[in-house]
Amino acid sequence: MTTSVTDDAATSLLRFATAGSVDDGKSTLVGRLLHDSKSVLTDQLEALAHASRDRGTGAPDLALLTDGLRAEREQGITIDVAYRYFATPRRRFILADTPGHVQYTRNMVTGASTAQTAVVLVDARNGVVEQTRRHLAVAALLRVPYVLLAVNKMDLVGYAEAVFAAIAAEFTAYARGLGVCEVTAVPVSALAGDNVVTPSAHMDWYGGPTVLEYLETVPVVTDPAAEPARFPVQYTIRPQTTTHPDYRGYAGRITSGVLRVGDVVTVLPSGHTSTITAIDTLGHSADIAWAPQSITLHLADDLDVSRGDLITPAASAPQITQDVEATVCHLADQPLLPGARVLLKHITRTVRALVKDIPSRLTLEDLSQHPNPGRLNANDIGRVTLRTAEPLALDPYATSRHTGSFLLIDPADGTTLAGGVMDTR
Structure with a gap:
């Protein structure tokens, strides 16, 4: 049977991840996006209404559409990565709603690892905070090509254009310092529905796309x-x-x-x-x-x-090497130290490796590299050099997100220690 690439004429698919600090409203935004785009089934709406009544809320709590774990509902925070699949007449979507708490930054790495776009929320009252910078750094590390800044809770700052403009300027400047050039900013109120699916009647000073319009039109590389x-x-x-x-x-x-x-x-x-x-x-x-x-x-x-x-x-063919120079996001509670013996999992191959050195750690405040930190703690992003027991076929991450990435694993108990990307050569 003869086939061609063009025979796979499926509707374009966008994978995107949401990120932001705790209580910035990610789950509410996702719930609003699903609800207002009519991507929620009738039985789901009934279950949502029932769960909202149990929580003592009058109107349906849209955040419950993604916060599915019982512990998440009890604490009012997102813990696990919640994947949602939906479609509009223009595009199909796979959405990864990632946690905002610092403790769960590792989950954001998981959700963003395959994303083509990251939607980063910022509370209009708080502006850009440390966790915002950390999520941007992770998106840059994973080379997510497009970032949407959703300045949420605009209703709580009187829909002020100046507030939005200041946050957008600071966010964009920081993103460009990380090498993320494609940034689009949208002022929204997820709770009220402003600029999520339908344009806001409260912000006539804004003439850009809604969140859904952006997601439906952002470029997607589909050429295999x-x-x-x-x-x-x-x-x-x-x-x-x-x-x-x-x-x-x-x-x-x-x-x-x-x-x-x-x-x-x-x-x-x-x-x-x-x-x-x-x-x-x-x-x-x-x-x-x-x-x-x-x-x-x-x-x-x-x-x-x-x-x-x-x-x-x-x-x-990619380069064959046993000496790996890479940037990693450390995910485990125990620190990563020079001299540590680990397992390196690269696609379907797992080999023993030694952490030879940790040359630098990224400082989120000013994007400088702190030399010779001696260790990487949980959520730190830093450069490492590794020596593997067997040769590996590695691409620079800029060439391939698949063959340019790897995991470091604790050989004692199988815990994932870090996610890494090969540096460009």
Whole structure:
């Protein structure tokens, strides 16, 4: 069966994450967005009304649409990353509503790791605070290409244009210092619905998009050929059947790019080269496959290929190295120290590694690098150098968010210690 990239003519999909400090109104904004865009089913509305009555609120509490855990409702804060799927006639969305509390910054890293846009909320009464800067730093670290600043609770500052302008200017300047150039600012009141889905009647001085209009029109890169092809092997298939006694396929999901029958590819880290002879997808043969399809590849040569190997076009193969220079966001309560022995998980491959040095830590206040901090504590962002026990095929994160990122794991109990991105070379 012959296919082409253009056969996958699905409606464009936007993955976005919300972030902001505690009580800035993220869950209310998300609830308002879902409610006013008519993305909430009737039974969900009935459950919302019932839960709101139980909490003693007159009007439906829209924050309960995303704060689904019992502990979240009792405390009135978001703890877990809440994923919501909805659609409008113009676009499909996957939304990650992330916690605002400093303790749960690690959850924001999870939610933003696959986001194409970050919606950062700021309370109009408080302006840009430390957690705002931390969330912006995480978005910059993860190279989220577009950021929407939602200045919320404008109704509590009399819908004052000057308040909005001052916050937008400070936020934008800080974002540009981090390398985030695409910033759009919208004044909103999530509780009242101003500029969330419908334009506000209280802010005639604002002529920009609503939050939904922004989300429906922000550019989304949908060309699977935009990045070099990368195929991490998850499993080697050898069915040992009488009908196919010599069957050998390599199963996995293409993380980026396009693969075609006839492509000359390299298996990393071994460096062996072969040619793609067949591609199986969903029980059918195909001449071409692209990210994020799950497929089985067949190669012309009988190579030693196993889980953790990376198959990539020979002409665009990433660097093989055991010396890793990267920027990490430390997520665990225990500090990360030079000399620590860790596990490094890179796509489907996990190897032992040593933390050789921590050259610097980012200072959020002025974006300076504090040299030789000696450790990284929870939520710190800093540069590290690592030595791995086995070679890895690593891209700079600027080239690929998939093969340029990794996790550091505690070998004793499996706790995730840090999320890291390869520095540009």
